[in-house]
Amino acid sequence: MGLPVSDAPHPLTIAYFRAYFVSRLLATIAISAQAIIIGWQVYGIARETMDIREAAFLLGMIGLVQFVPLFLLTPVVGLVADTFDRRVIVRATTALLTINAAVLGVLTWAGDLTLPFLFGAAVFVGIARAFSGPAFSALAPNLVPRESLPTAIAVSSIAWQTGTIVGPSIGGVLYAIHPDVAYVTISGMFLAALLAIFMIGRVPQPPVQKDRRPIHRVIDGFNYVRNNRLVLAAITLDLFVVLLAGATALLPVFARDILHVGADGFGLLAAGMGIGATAGSLWFSIRPMKRNVGTKMLGAVVIFALAILTFGLSKWFWLSFGALIVAGAADMVSVYVRQSLIQLHTPDEMRGRVGAVSALTISASNELGEAESGLMASLLGPVGAVVLGGVAAIAITLAWSRLFPELRRAKTFDPPSPSTA
Numbered sequence: 001m002g003l004p005v006s007d008a009p010h011p012l013t014i015a016y017f018r019a020y021f022v023s024r025l026l027a028t029i030a031i032s033a034q035a036i037i038i039g040w041q042v043y044g045i046a047r048e049t050m051d052i053r054e055a056a057f058l059l060g061m062i063g064l065v066q067f068v069p070l071f072l073l074t075p076v077v078g079l080v081a082d083t084f085d086r087r088v089i090v091r092a093t094t095a096l097l098t099i100n101a102a103v104l105g106v107l108t109w110a111g112d113l114t115l116p117f118l119f120g121a122a123v124f125v126g127i128a129r130a131f132s133g134p135a136f137s138a139l140a141p142n143l144v145p146r147e148s149l150p151t152a153i154a155v156s157s158i159a160w161q162t163g164t165i166v167g168p169s170i171g172g173v174l175y176a177i178h179p180d181v182a183y184v185t186i187s188g189m190f191l192a193a194l195l196a197i198f199m200i201g202r203v204p205q206p207p208v209q210k211d212r213r214p215i216h217r218v219i220d221g222f223n224y225v226r227n228n229r230l231v232l233a234a235i236t237l238d239l240f241v242v243l244l245a246g247a248t249a250l251l252p253v254f255a256r257d258i259l260h261v262g263a264d265g266f267g268l269l270a271a272g273m274g275i276g277a278t279a280g281s282l283w284f285s286i287r288p289m290k291r292n293v294g295t296k297m298l299g300a301v302v303i304f305a306l307a308i309l310t311f312g313l314s315k316w317f318w319l320s321f322g323a324l325i326v327a328g329a330a331d332m333v334s335v336y337v338r339q340s341l342i343q344l345h346t347p348d349e350m351r352g353r354v355g356a357v358s359a360l361t362i363s364a365s366n367e368l369g370e371a372e373s374g375l376m377a378s379l380l381g382p383v384g385a386v387v388l389g390g391v392a393a394i395a396i397t398l399a400w401s402r403l404f405p406e407l408r409r410a411k412t413f414d415p416p417s418p419s420t421a
Contacts (some may be wrong), residue, residue, distance in 0.1 A: 008147030011155050016200045017143045023196035024136055025159040027094055030189040031129065032167020034101055036248070036270055037175050037182055038062060039370075040263075041108075042118050043252040053378040056253050058115075060374015063249055065119055066126035067371070073130040078354070081134040090139065091197050093132035098190035100124050105183025136160075142203040151288075153340055158281045160339070165277035165328050168248060172270025176263045224346070224354055231345050231354070233404035234297070234338040237397065241301055241334075242369055245308045245386075245393035247327075248273070249370035253382045259317050272321050276328025284336055293337050294410030298401050300333035305393035312386030340413045 011017040042062055046055035081089060104121055107113045140156040141149055174182035225231055247254075248270075255266035289296065307327035314320040346354045376385035401408050 008145065008151070011144050011148050011152040014144055014148075016203065017140070017152060017155075019196045019199040020140060020143055021155060021159050023090070023094070023193040024156065025163050026189045026196070027097070027132070027136075027193035028160050028163025029167040029170060030101065030186045030193065031097065031125065032164050033171030033174065033182070033189075034104070034125070034167075034186050035062075035066075036168035036171040036251070037179075037186075038104075038118055038122060039249060040172075040175060040252050040266065041113060042115060043256070045113075045115055045118075047256070052253065052257050053381070056250065056382060057374045057378035059252065060249060060371045060377070062119065062122050063370025063374070065122045066129070069123060069126035070130040073127065077131050078134050080131065081138050086135040086139040086142070087197060087200055087203070089135035090132055091194060093128040093135075094190060094194040094197060097125065097128050097132075098187060098194060100128070101183060101187045101190055105180065105187060108179045108183055139203070143200070149344070153344060156339075158284060158336065160335075162277055162281045162332075164335075165331060166274035168251075169271035169274030172251075172267035174267075176267035228345060229404060230406045230410060231342050233400060233407040234341045237297075237301065237400045237404075237407070238334065238338055240396045241305065241393045242331075243372060244369070244396065245305050245389040246369040246373060247308050247311055247324075247386050247389070249373045250377060250382050250386065253377065254311075254320070258382060259315070259320060261317055265317060268321060269324060272324025273328030273331065276325040276330070277332040279325075280329045280332030280336070284332075289333075289337065290412060292411055293341070293413060294407045297334050297337040298397055298408065300330045300337075301397045302394055304330035304334065305390045305397065308393070309387060309390030312383055312390060337413075341410065344413050 012021065039059055039062055043055055043059045046058045050058070100121055104113075107117060137156070137160075140152055144152040171182060171186070174185055225235065251269050252266060255261050255263075255269055259265060259269075261269075304327050307323045307330060310323040311320050311327065314323060342354065373385055373389070376388065379385075380388065
């Protein structure tokens, strides 16, 4: 018999999990920081020859070229994460991301950075993330005893989400100090993340389903998500809301041409969501969410959309900054609930494939959302694009609360017992 949950060791008391936590946090911060810097550089180069709407459209295309590799590779990467040593996958992709960031830094320092190379680097990042995301997510449950799994998943989710939102903050501030400082720091974070993963020894791997052909195993992952309505609701809600209401891609436009605050103001705007997310993660580390998780997620998504609406309409820098802080905190609540529900409702032997589907929707909402933002900004202007996205996100949330009552009725993270399922 396992230990009672109250007697289970905290994941951060386990050496392998501590190394995992450090690696995932640093790698996610580095990826997100680099993404915001690439966006600023693309917009800056484009504005030398283009107007605001044309440059905003090109800025959105950076997200699209990162999404395409992940979309094409999703059927493969989940199966890879469920078949091969997940540590090796993460080590290889982190090493490649370290090299990519170092090359970008050298070209920035030399003044040889061009739009084609920035787009090529974005494609490379998309490929690396396609493989590392499912492997990272599926590795965490292999590092702790079963009784510590709920806490481990929550802590892992906090590391990922904090890195995702704090990363742009750090990238914006570092770039405002100096581009060379930014890329040196990002390369150093990738390297530290790589060293941390090498500190994790051999861990149990899920048994390979030898009686199932690879294509059937891939289909199993998609079918599991489709048939588990709670997992499906959590994944698709985030997909549509962030796809429509994400404003991060347009921060360079607002900083330079709407709020007129330049690179320094851009750094602060990029830090806004990170401040909110950090506050949320600290709160959950002290007071983990235990009750009415579904309704709290839905409420957080509505607050996120309202904050994005405020940001889009604001002409005052500090109001815009405050709105992004609120959006970051609300987004932290949403993703904390979503990731915990997905991980705890998915068996270990399928976590890689379900994680790949989740990663696809996350990339669709983030990177494809950047493309949508750029396209809508080219048609409606940046303010119109953000406002329309916020309104649409509220409508989507209300619709999902009706279409998926399972999400609204989810009281805790625990899956139902066989007798009550």
